[in-house]
Amino acid sequence: MLTLATLVASITVFVLAIFLGFELISKVPPTLHTPLMSGANAISGITIVGALILSNAQFNSGDPGTASWLAFIALIMATINVVGGFMVTNKMLEMIAGKKRRGGN
Amino acid sequence: MVDPVIWDIGYLVSAAMFILGIKRLSSPRTAPQGNRLGAYGMLLAVLVTLVKMYTEGIIGYELIISGLAIGTLIGYVMATRVEMTEMPELVALFNGFGGGASALVGLSEVLKRLQNSNVPDPGVELYATWVAIGLSGIIGWATLTGSLMAMGKLRGGFYIPFTKKDDRGRRKWVNFPTWGPPWMNFVKGAVLLACISLIGLTVQNPHNYDYIYSLVILSCILGVLFVIPIGGADMPVVVSLLNSMSGIAAAFTGFVIGNNVLIIAGSMVGAAGLILTFIMCKAMNRTLMAVLFMSFGGGGRESVTRTKIGSDPVEIAMVCDGITKCVIVPGYGMAVSQAQHAVKEFADLMEAQGVEISYGIHPVAGRMPGHMNVLLAEASVPYEQLIEMDDINSELPETDVALVIGANDTINPVARSGEGPLGGMPIIDVDKARVVVIIKRSLSVGYAGVDNDLFFEDKTMMLFGDGKKMMNELNSAIKEF
Numbered sequence: 350m351l352t353l354a355t356l357v358a359s360i361t362v363f364v365l366a367i368f369l370g371f372e373l374i375s376k377v378p379p380t381l382h383t384p385l386m387s388g389a390n391a392i393s394g395i396t397i398v399g400a401l402i403l404s405n406a407q408f409n410s411g412d413p414g415t416a417s418w419l420a421f422i423a424l425i426m427a428t429i430n431v432v433g434g435f436m437v438t439n440k441m442l443e444m445i446a447g448k449k450r451r452g453g454n
Numbered sequence: 455m456v457d458p459v460i461w462d463i464g465y466l467v468s469a470a471m472f473i474l475g476i477k478r479l480s481s482p483r484t485a486p487q488g489n490r491l492g493a494y495g496m497l498l499a500v501l502v503t504l505v506k507m508y509t510e511g512i513i514g515y516e517l518i519i520s521g522l523a524i525g526t527l528i529g530y531v532m533a534t535r536v537e538m539t540e541m542p543e544l545v546a547l548f549n550g551f552g553g554g555a556s557a558l559v560g561l562s563e564v565l566k567r568l569q570n571s572n573v574p575d576p577g578v579e580l581y582a583t584w585v586a587i588g589l590s591g592i593i594g595w596a597t598l599t600g601s602l603m604a605m606g607k608l609r610g611g612f613y614i615p616f617t618k619k620d621d622r623g624r625r626k627w628v629n630f631p632t633w634g635p636p637w638m639n640f641v642k643g644a645v646l647l648a649c650i651s652l653i654g655l656t657v658q659n660p661h662n663y664d665y666i667y668s669l670v671i672l673s674c675i676l677g678v679l680f681v682i683p684i685g686g687a688d689m690p691v692v693v694s695l696l697n698s699m700s701g702i703a704a705a706f707t708g709f710v711i712g713n714n715v716l717i718i719a720g721s722m723v724g725a726a727g728l729i730l731t732f733i734m735c736k737a738m739n740r741t742l743m744a745v746l747f748m749s750f751g752g753g754g755r756e757s758v759t760r761t762k763i764g765s766d767p768v769e770i771a772m773v774c775d776g777i778t779k780c781v782i783v784p785g786y787g788m789a790v791s792q793a794q795h796a797v798k799e800f801a802d803l804m805e806a807q808g809v810e811i812s813y814g815i816h817p818v819a820g821r822m823p824g825h826m827n828v829l830l831a832e833a834s835v836p837y838e839q840l841i842e843m844d845d846i847n848s849e850l851p852e853t854d855v856a857l858v859i860g861a862n863d864t865i866n867p868v869a870r871s872g873e874g875p876l877g878g879m880p881i882i883d884v885d886k887a888r889v890v891v892i893i894k895r896s897l898s899v900g901y902a903g904v905d906n907d908l909f910f911e912d913k914t915m916m917l918f919g920d921g922k923k924m925m926n927e928l929n930s931a932i933k934e935f
Binding site: 351352353355356359362363364366367368369370371373374375376377378379380381382383384385386387388389390391392393394395396397398399400401402403404405406407408413414415416417419420421422423424425426427428429430431432433434435436437438439440441442443444445446 | 472473475476477479480481482483485486488489490492493495496499500503504507512513514516517518520521522524525526528529530532533534536538541544545548549551552554555556558559561562563565566569574578579582583693694697700701703704705707708709710711712713714715716717718719720721722723724725726727728729730733815817822823824825827828831832837840842
């Protein structure tokens with residue numbers, strides 16, 4: 350049950366997290382612009398949690414209903430975002446960091 | 455029965471991992487670790503959710519398991535197959551999926567509640583939930599369609615399926631349109647206003663499906679209208695802004711399902727994306743509003759009346775002989791012709807002769823933030839040789855040869871005059887070098903539509919042609935020299 354108190358608590362978390370995000374990465378070297386963007390993008394796939402909860406549906410009469418099918422599509426999209434996002438970020442960072450180790454002597 | 459508070463503690467740990475992950479992603483030494491930390495945080499959040507659902511009673515596994523399996527498979531294949539040159543498109547596509555997923559979760563939630571007659575009575579719960587669903591919908595759908603548009607623009611165009619193949623086995627290619635008459639801003643404003651009014655209407659009439667579906671359609675249109683007037687060179691700003699929006703959409707979805715980890719992770723990504731957006735805007739000396747709402751360049755293209763005789767690779771090879779310092783300045787042209795490996799080969803040849811090589815990277819060179827750095831890293835260019843704009847500018851007066859590959863606006867000295875479309879934009883001062891070699895297809899103007907006086911200066915040598923082809927010819931000329 351959502352009350353005014355829990356809503357205000359959620360808004361508090363929201364506002365503080367935005368400030369935290371601004372403080373967290375005030376200075377980023379350009380080499381990391383792309384990996385930071387794609388890594389942060391993978392984290393925004395956290396919506397996968399919502400998609401999982403709503404995909405919990407039963408095939409009792411053959412069709413679980415529109416709402417569940419939409420959640421199913423959301424789950425696929427969020428999983429692609431998460432798995433693909435972390436993997437390409439890793440791929441880029443290995444390239445950047447790997448080169449650094451070899452070239453840095 | 456497990457105390458439900460345990461799940462919130464699990465989510466809290468996962469949120470902390472995201473915070474540390476993003477923090478570590480912003481420093482080169484810790485970035486790989488930061489990315490892994492984020493991935494483990496995500497895995498933890500998924501596991502906590504699954505166990506929580508299990509203890510509370512899962513009524514059907516089919517959609518959950520197949521959804522996770524299909525998504526993992528597609529994500530894995532796309533991430534493994536991608537070439538570094540296709541990275542901007544892939545990042546835009548994943549971003550769109552993130553936004554779309556948030557929007558779909560909101561839509562699914564509202565339909566489920568209507569289906570189960572679980573609509574709250576007018577009060578805080580109804581208002582907060584419905585407004586959150588509406589906002590995650592607007593932002594999420596607009597992020598999805600906007601990212602798909604951005605992806606099209608990053609590719610430059612697409613092949614029309616089912617058309618006749620030409621003799622090289624290719625189908626008909628169409629360039630992705632950039633179109634934005636001044637009245638478009640009013641249309642955008644009207645559509646946005648309509649979306650917001652529709653949220654108000656759904657709060658008053660929660661049972662009306664028409665309002666919900668209209669909101670979905672209008673938000674999708676909003677995303678298209680938002681990106682279509684913005685040209686290719688402004689894409690770094692758009693891509694990072696869409697990244698920020700996908701985070702905000704996830705945060706609003708957190709309000710919908712009442713989950714703090716979504717709110718924390720989403721709003722942090724939103725803030726991080728916004729910072730990147732402002733870094734990009736600053737590098738172009740334009741405000742975010744100007745990028746989004748004022749059409750730029752494109753119009754009044756000056757026709758070039760002056761001419762300049764092109765040099766040939768052998769001449770350049772002679773100039774490069776016996777020098778001590780060379781600065782390479784890449785632009786979007788290097789990405790298009792995929793010349794990064796040829797550039798690296800040139801650098802190796804020069805280094806073998808004892809020449810000091812560094813690369814001057816303009817923050818908005820290319821089509822996404824950090825585009826040049828990723829491409830050059832792929833070609834095994836050492837990280838230490840990639841120099842930021844401000845630092846390379848102090849080195850350029852002592853530079854013998856500045857080699858520019860497919861860049862124009864980012865090296866145009868007219869920007870220093872403070873006038874015209876480029877006025878005040880920070881540039882790489884290649885004109886301070888003793889000799890400037892520019893590899894470019896023609897003398898035509900860049901994205902900003904401004905003539906570049908540097909092309910016509912005596913110390914400038916133009917090498918006309920495709921970036922990769924010219925670099926290869928230059929390399930063989932140096933080897934023979």
